[in-house]
């Protein structure tokens with residue numbers, strides 16, 4: 290599974306970083322950055338799904 | 354004797370009385386348990402609609418802004434097409450500016466418009482404003498400090514959101530009472546108390562509500578026409594009207610109608626919701642004296658307390674969408690063109706998401722409530738609302754730890770806003 294943040298939707302609420310700091314980091318411009326390029330390690334998939342669900346802007350995309 | 358059980362088919366949520374009398378939690382619970390995708394039949398003037406009461410289903414709908422659109426209306430069931438002409442409502446709306454604001458705009462234009470202003474609402478921008486918010490809060494509290502009692506809604510809860518949003522819009526302080534009055538007319542239009550332009554014997558009807566909302570809208574647009582006139586001559590720094598005047602979308606400047614609707618939305622959306630979260634928050638804290646005391650003694654509980662206040666009060670009862678195609682949901686078919694109402698207080702008490710949901714708990718974690726909606730239209734002002742609540746309760750409980758509600762709050766008659774119009778409080782005055 291890959292993760293992407295839609296930069297035009299993200300507004301820096303930081304829920305993603307709080308939920309999954311291994312995967313997301315808020316950049317200086319208040320847009321979330323995905324730290325892991327390519328496929329996520331299996332053990333992080335659940336956390337990614339949780340972040341996807343909680344992002345208030347639904348800015349996170351999970352690509353199977 | 355027990356009261357006869359209420360069947361889902363008996364429930365009509367298009368009745369502001371249920372909300373004024375606080376019967377709605379029980380009705381929503383019945384729907385959520387027994388008919389979570391519930392068809393509410395049409396009324397005399399208003400459309401029928403689907404009542405959505407499960408958390409998961411509100412996520413489902415909010416994730417699909419192309420399938421469930423906002424541009425046909427976001428509040429209430431809407432008026433039957435054949436009645437619109439009769440009521441002369443559409444014609445009036447045209448005169449009032451015609452254009453839409455982001456809250457009634459769909460993709461792809463929605464996000465482009467939203468991005469014109471959203472940098473002013475990020476966590477960073479909100480944090481930068483915190484000292485100013487604290488200063489305003491203490492100014493408001495200074496005015497009641499010696500009195501020992503007041504109407505908490507008029508003198509405290511309404512004043513902070515009004516000052517913050519008017520500050521961002523560059524509205525002069527002498528005009529804040531006017532903005533307060535107009536917001537009440539627009540969002541509280543169904544309540545006779547705000548129908549002051551209507552002869553007394555005609556107040557309380559649906560028509561009185563529509564005319565009141567219209568009058569509020571028109572007066573506000575007129576006011577901001579004047580503001581724009583001024584900013585064209587004298588642009589200001591960090592001023593939302595100036596930013597909107599200078600902004601471009603797809604290489605084109607916004608029309609005056611677009612800008613006016615945007616200004617109108619910001620004033621209205623930022624005011625009444627936050628006011629009711631503050632009033633409702635103090636009410637629920639006073640109903641739970643042990644938790645109020647815990648918060649007075651340990652202000653580090655404030656962040657989770659604010660989230661619980663938001664979950665508990667759910668200041669907006671619902672937001673509406675219109676389906677653009679047939680959609681199956683829990684065995685029901687929502688048809689293209691049908692109106693859908695997402696009931697936030699119900700999602701926020703959904704047993705599948707919140708353990709023991711009818712318990713107020715200032716330490717509740719996690720607390721992923723939907724008081725601000727979610728997705729495409731997620732509340733633009735959520736950061737400001739959270740900060741205003743936090744600072745207000747920090748300062749209020751620090752200065753007046755024994756503040757108590759001393760009479761029944763007077764509730765707003767509305768299916769849209771979970772409002773408190775008046776709430777008497779008493780406290781030991783500062784010397």
Ligand code: HEM
Pocket residue numbers: 423427455456457467514518618619622623624626627630667668669672673723724725726727729730731732733734735737738
């Ligand atoms: C506790 C206070 C508040 C609550 C509960 C609240 C709730 C909401 C909700 C539920 C929506 C979603 C609308 C939808 O899905 O159709 C929304 C949208 C919006 N809110 Fe708030 N709000 C609050 C405070 C504020 C404040 C303080 C501001 C401005 C400073 C504001 C500005 C807006 C705007 C502009 C939108 C439209 C966003 C869009 O359509 O993209 N709100 N609000």
Ligand code: SF4
Pocket residue numbers: 294298299300301302303304305306313315320321343344345346347348349
């Ligand atoms: S939670 Fe969503 S909006 Fe917030 S920073 Fe993360 S991706 Fe962006």
